[in-house]
Amino acid sequence: MTSQPQPQPQPQSQLSPTTSDALDRAELDVALVVDRVRTALDEDLAYGPDVTTLATVPPEQHVEAVVSSRAPGVVAGLPVAMVTLDLVVGADAWSLLRAVADGTAVNRGDVVMQLRAPTRELLTAERTLLNFLCHLSGVATQTAAWAAAAAPAKVRDTRKTMPGLRVLQKYAVRCGGGVNHRLGLGDAALVKDNHVLSAGGVGPAVEAIRRTHSEISLEVECDSIAQVREAIAAGVDLILLDNMSAAEMRECVQLAEKAADRRPVRFEASGRLTLSKAREVAATGVDFLAVGALTHSAPVLDLGLDVERAVAGSVGSVGDRD
16 A cells, blocks of 8 residues: 655745745744754654554545643744744645734633644644744743843843754744843854953953954953953943842942943843842842843743644544534
8 A cells, every 4th residue: 555645845935925924023034944944844754754644634634723822821933833834734725814923921721823724734744833832932931921020120031042943042032021132152242251361351351352343242241349340440331240149239230320431331130040039130220131041941831733623625524622
């Protein structure tokens, strides 16, 4: 018996205008997202076709299905889910009936998206779609909790991201109400302790950056009040306070406030931060809280895809869900 051909990811040119528009609105690079989705799909299809689906699902069956939330949270990643469907199902072969916007807070049981698609291709895409959507929504959910606790300070992400997923994780941070830090090593300078030691001090490190890369944003990490004094004297506008107590952070903010003869200094707290202490840290007057946990240890938001009913005229029987 010859098996039916397995649905294969479609070329990038097959993305629908609706999906392309969603990526544009999210400020996500189309080629990058397609590449990440293809990589994920390859993991599922590397060992052969979806034998379970091919054996149990009639080839001409179409269904309506919903992705719904099984816990409270904030949604992120719908454009990535749409790319997954375009690549597996085909841009013209499925339709989005309704969806919430990324950044929307949902409760248990809320429908995140409802769609109509051929069953075989939908089930092939299901796990990849949910992997992206659950993870990115988890990042957004965790970010929203931090953003609420730290107000009026802003919560910023770090470079502590999952390999290959940085751009998508940082997008999810924005969906959750957070602020992005630098995307890589070349779009901003962050002078850390090893740079200070190598350069011979905060002042020489700052001077070296300004001499070679004067056009980029500059931030200096300080782990003592003495270093903060040196950074302020060097004219640094953004200072990272590393592993300082709330009292020390408050003193650093006050030091900058007394330097009335220069531009305002912004401060970012980092190290040993917890959600329970976010409000206390924000009360010191810092502008940002740098939280690696937004991306490196966010739990997923539990979302599930459920087939609701067969579309009239398709082959096969699917029981309606109540």
